Amino acid sequence: MRRLVPGAATREAYGNALIALGAEDPRIVVLDADLSVSTMTARFGGRYPDRFFNVGVCEQNLIGIAAGLAACGKIAFASSFAVFAPGRCFDQLRVVVAQPKANVKLVASHAGLITGADGKSAQALEDVALMRALHGFVVMVPADETCAFWATHAAARHVGPVYIRLGRAKAVRVYDSFDTFEIGRAVEVVEGQDVTIIANGVMVAAAIEAAEMLDVEGVRARVLDMHTVVPLDRDAVVRATTETGALVVAEEHFLAGGTGEAVARTVAEAxxxxxxxxxxxxxxxxxxxxxxxxxxxxxAADVAAAARRALDRKGRR
Structure with a gap:
């Protein structure tokens, strides 16, 4: 099993990745909606002030300006909190980014329940569902700081719209290195043949812990980090289903419109x-x-319990 240790927040890795990308490519521009200290884009702004734009508290303008810069040949990274973007600017994302396939990367921090004490109004649990509905967007949910760093690099290389979901809290470190990160390709972080646990974001660490619990019981659980929700790694899902015969999907997001529904569609079809x-x-x-x-x-205990239920259903088939 992988050794899990405390790590930095995925938003911190994003800030570091932007600095590295800024040094590599003068086309990189970064926009923020008055949250640059929290989203970590302030790091880029301090290093490259002529390529950093704080548009103020107006997420609609954030996306419109980013799309305009992309139309001029820039690689535009736009950042806010996940409750605000995509929440407040869905129309702009649909019309000026998704439809023309603009080279805009929306990177949303403070997603999910781990935003914590700020409460329900600040906890985005439907953002992946919104972004999955926009045709042409790549949608990624990194598990840890290493994954987030290389996902940001992959987003910069990808020509077209990208959404990356990041968290506020420090994340457990799953990867020591990940320079082979590839959009749309799941990572098998634990081998197993009895049941497959598919997870992303903070739930990858929980899935690995669940696999350790099940291993004590003699159950060998495979764990897949499905860091890319769109395009989904259908081959990995079909292979896991064929080889293990039972699945669990774990995500820090509403069930409706999330990774679980994307996986379920693939399983139903294939x-x-x-x-x-x-x-x-x-x-x-x-x-x-x-x-x-x-x-x-x-x-992790909830994930392990779900795996036992899946195994029980598998045994009754």
Whole structure:
């Protein structure tokens, strides 16, 4: 099993990646909506002030200006909190980014329940669903700082719209290195043949811990980091379904419109098998990140329990 250790927040890795990209490519420009200290884009602004634009508290303008810069040949990274973008600027994302396939990268921080004490109004649990609905967007949910760093690099190389979902809290480190990161290609972080756990974001660490719990019981669980939700790695899903015969999908997002539904569609179309889902089922409350994950049944123990249910259904087929 992988050794899990404390790491930095994915938003911190994003800030570091922007500085590296800024040195490599003068086309990189960064925009923010008055949250640059929290989203970590201030780091880029301090290093490259002539390529940094703070548009103020207006997410609609954030996206419109980013699209305009992209039309002029720039690689535009636009950042805010996930509740504000895509939440407040969905129309602009649809019309001036998705439809013309503008080279805009929306990177949203403070997503999910782990935003914590700020409460339900600040906890984006439907952002992936919104972005999946916009045709042509790549949608990524990195597990840790290393994954977020290289996902940002991959977004810069990709020509077209990208959405990256980041967290506020420090994340468990899953990867020591990940310079082979590839959009649309899942990573098998734990080998197994009895059941497959598909996860992304903070739930990857929980999935690995769940696999360790199941291993004690003699169950060999495969864990896939599905860091890219769109385009989904259908081959990895079909292969896992065929080889293990049972699935769990774990995500820090509403069940509706999330990774679980994307996986379920693939399974229904290509290789039917029992699937269990670990996901948020209601809006959040204020609390510490770990407390909220436990309150909403998004822990390693919950993932392991879902795997047992999937195995039980597999045995009854």
């Amino acid at each position: 290789a039917p098998a029992p699937i269990e889902f670990v996901a948020a089922r209601d809006y959040g409350i204020s609390g510490e990140a770990d407390e909220l994950l436990a309150q909403y049944h998004l822990t």
